[in-house]
Amino acid sequence: MPGANDDDETLIDLQQELRSSHVQEVLERLDHELVGLVPVKTRIRETAALLLVDRLRKKLEIASETPTLHMSFTGNPGTGKTTVAQRMAEILHRLEYSRTGHLVSVTRDDLVGQYIGHTAPKTKEVIKKAMGGVLFIDEAYYLYRPENERDYGQESIEILLQVMENNREDLVVILAGYKDRMDVFFRSNPGIRSRVAHHIDFPDYTPDELFAIARLMLDELNYRFSAEAEDAFREYIRIRMTLPHFANARSIRNALDRARLRQANRLFAAAGALTKADLITIEAQEILASRVFIEGQRDLEGNAGAAGRASGAPD
């Protein structure tokens, strides 16, 4: 057995090691910041424990290989993948698997060019920027377009593969996207698959969790719901979940942004003296004015597209 010798009995204080890495703080922040996501948090904890033990083994020279750290985060839009990736980068930094702990978030457009010879420099540029930290590729499966065999995405995949293998100490890659499409992507790209060690699945939020997320977001912005607004928002969540383009926590964030807009308009229109309570309270009318409640008529307003990526979404 490699490394098995007389000092097998050396005492190692795992708790002390954990404390000195300051990883605990990040894990606690993850707990506070993010509602629900219990399976994800558990997996992150397990991964952190594994990496901590690996680091110890390296220190005692039992192991020398850098473990493969590339990951895949699967789940529907708005389930917190980017946010968790950010925390993951921090954890890797604290465990000294990442020198900088920064996260570079990209999609196909940032990696793949428009014409011959355009893709390699683009991909390399992104890789260089991410080096030392974490490269987060959202909707990674768009890199692979089997229907077009001359698609430049393949070139990008090949460069990524090389770097994922040869620069394991310089860069951690996290691939993210819908679960089913990601599975297809991995099946058609076994090279990538074999280099991804950790797969973490992000579940959809329950209505209660979405409500808790709304509370948390409002709290951060120093707003609060009135009692009636709470009821209205629960109802809003129930309907919104059944409509198209539902994007979990992101839909909640968008809804709250619009509610704040309406609240400001209401206060402005009232034009009277305001109390502090007025300024921080979201009333039911701000929620009920949403197009979600006039389902079926939502096209009449004709302002789809105003929400950018969530265009057409009836927030």
Next chain:
Amino acid sequence: MSMRITQGTFSFLPDLSDEQITHQLKYCIDNDWAVNVEYTDDPHPRNTYWEMWGLPMFDLKDPAGILYEVNQCRKAFGNHYIRVSAFDASSGVESLRLSFIVNRPAEEPGFRLDRTDTAGRNVRYSLHTYSADKPSGERYS
């Protein structure tokens, strides 16, 4: 007989290891200098403008990205001279801060001194790069 070329910083030391290069690159990044990778097969000291390998790098967080380009350049021009130069763009400076060789050909034939007699028994000297006798691209093959 090889004639080891000494240009730029550290050139009287043994060649830098990749780890030592990385430390220098880190120093450049920490100072916000724009870093260039350049190569040439004509190491004449007056040849100040070497070919650029890609664009200057000024927004990287970590030296690994620059070392990556150095290695790519070594792969393409392993038998050329390759150097890293760091440019300080801050106002009032706008000039090169650091430049050092990170790759050199296996054989370095070096230079010959040519003397030319001119009027009044004056002598003019010039430096002749042996390798430059061959056309560019074939000099260190």
